[in-house]
Amino acid sequence: MxxxxxxxxxxxxxxxxxxxxxxxxxxxxxxxxxxxxxxxxxxxxxxxxxxxxxxxxxxxxxxxxxxxxxxxxxxxxxxxxxxxxxxxxxxxxxxxxxxxxxxxxxxxxxxxxxxxxxxxILTYATSIHALLDRGKLEAGQTLLVLGAAGGVGLAAVELGKAFGARVIGAVSSEEKAEAVRAAGADLVIVYPQGPFDKEASKALAVQFKEAVGGQGADVIYDPVGGDYAEPALRSIAWEGRYLVVGFPAGIPKLPLNLTLLKSCDVCGVFWGAFAARDPAANAAHIRTLFRLWHEGKIAxxxxxxxxxxxxxxxxxxxxxxxxxxxxxxxx
Structure with missing residues (x-):
């Protein structure tokens, strides 16, 4: 072979x-x-x-x-x-x-x-574990997805909509934005390419805040990291959940005072370890994914x-x- x-x-x-x-x-x-x-x-x-x-x-x-x-x-x-x-x-x-x-x-x-x-499996199982187990996402809540046109990003957008959330996708180009709109996002924003200086970081934080609305994002799904993380965290809601999924843009350093001010959680997402530690819960998620796939809610x-x-x-x-x-x- x-x-x-x-x-x-x-x-x-x-x-x-x-x-x-x-x-x-x-x-x-x-x-x-x-x-x-x-x-x-x-x-x-x-x-x-x-x-x-x-x-x-x-x-x-x-x-x-x-x-x-x-x-x-x-x-x-x-x-x-x-x-x-x-x-x-x-x-x-x-x-x-x-x-x-x-x-x-x-x-x-x-x-x-x-x-x-x-x-x-990998993208959707990662995302369903992130959104439900770590993010505690509920219908009617606001979900902000960074890197929303990638594999895990599109999975998070589709699953967020399937679970009744208001979904905002954030991407780096209009071409990617089209794919996220097609996946069902309620709103898509195109952010500039990093790295960012202090002023650009503040401007990106404003862009995120305007997109998610005055109450902030209940759940932020971040498979990007880097200079995008802190501006996104500044848009989180009171007692929101920030999901750490990956770092293709680099491993960020978050100012922990922001977590105190918003009483929010920063939650790591490691699906592989979760699946090994709790195979029954993972199997239940897989059954849900196959049902949603059959119903045409994910693809x-x-x-x-x-x-x-x-x-x-x-x-x-x-x-x-x-x-x-x-x-x-x-x-």
Whole structure:
């Protein structure tokens, strides 16, 4: 099989297309022929050794896949050769075949494409955990989503609307704004590109405050970080919840006096650890996501695909913060 390997820390240009023997499933495992592998921001970090987890090299990036069962391991029930599935695997997805744990795989509905299936779980599961468990979002509340045109951003917009919130999306270009409007946001603002000096930061805070309204944002969903964080925090409501999701613009330093003045919470969001610590709660969220997907209230937006041999280009596109919705590598 062909796979795109990281043999040493570095950017996407360091990935090497390699032929390896096909893996074999062990007890409780499935051998899957990968049809599509979604790219996420952790893929940018993991090949540079900047992610929370550092797999032993060589390894292939790519944490969520969709494909077809090719072989069933010993003791596995409920799966047969030819079944279509979705699987979260952490890394290894940029390969023609992978081994997955049967207990964690999910059936891919027959009416859904492999590209859609590969693009569902990480972004929507992160966002539903963030909004409900950490943000305590309720119908009628105001949700501000930064980086709203990215994978997790669009997921947060759609889920916010599905849960009855007033959703304001914030993006860096009019092209991205169009995608967020199409996802159902009540209002979309286009903010300038950072970094910001003191005056520009104040101006951005005013822009956020005007967008969310006089009461402020009950929940702020921030997968961007950097110089955008403090201006957004200044727009939070009394006892609001600020959700820390990611840092492609850099790790911010927040003035904690703002949290005192608004009696607000700054909440970290680490979906992978949540899913491992509370699999029953995560499974309930996944069932909700599949129901909303079936009802048409959410739908992964795959904006661009690459073939396996050009998979590094997909990661580079993600690193450049150019992605609208999801990027997928197809086999």
């Amino acid at each position: 062909r796979t795109l390997l990281s043999n040493a820390p570095g950017g996407p240009e360091t990935l090497e297309l390699t032929d390896l023997p096909d893996p074999a499933p062990g007890p409780g495992q499935l051998l899957v022929r990968v049809k599509a592998c979604a790219i996420n921001y952790p893929d940018v970090l993991i090949i540079e050794d900047k992610y929370q987890f550092k797999p032993p090299r060589p390894f292939a990036p790519g944490g969520e896949v969709a494909g077809v069962v090719e072989q069933v391991g010993l003791g596995v029930t409920g799966w047969s050769e030819g079944d279509r599935l979705i699987a979260m695997i952490g890394h290894g997805g940029l390969a023609e075949k992978v081994v997955v744990q049967a207990a964690t795989a999910l059936p891919l509905p027959p009416e859904r494409s492999f590209e859609e299936g590969s693009a569902l 992964p937006k795959v904006s661009r695909t690459w073939p396996l041999e050009q998979g590094g280009g997909a990661i580079a596109h993600m690193a450049a913060r150019q992605a609208v919705g999801k990027l997928v590598v197809t086999m």
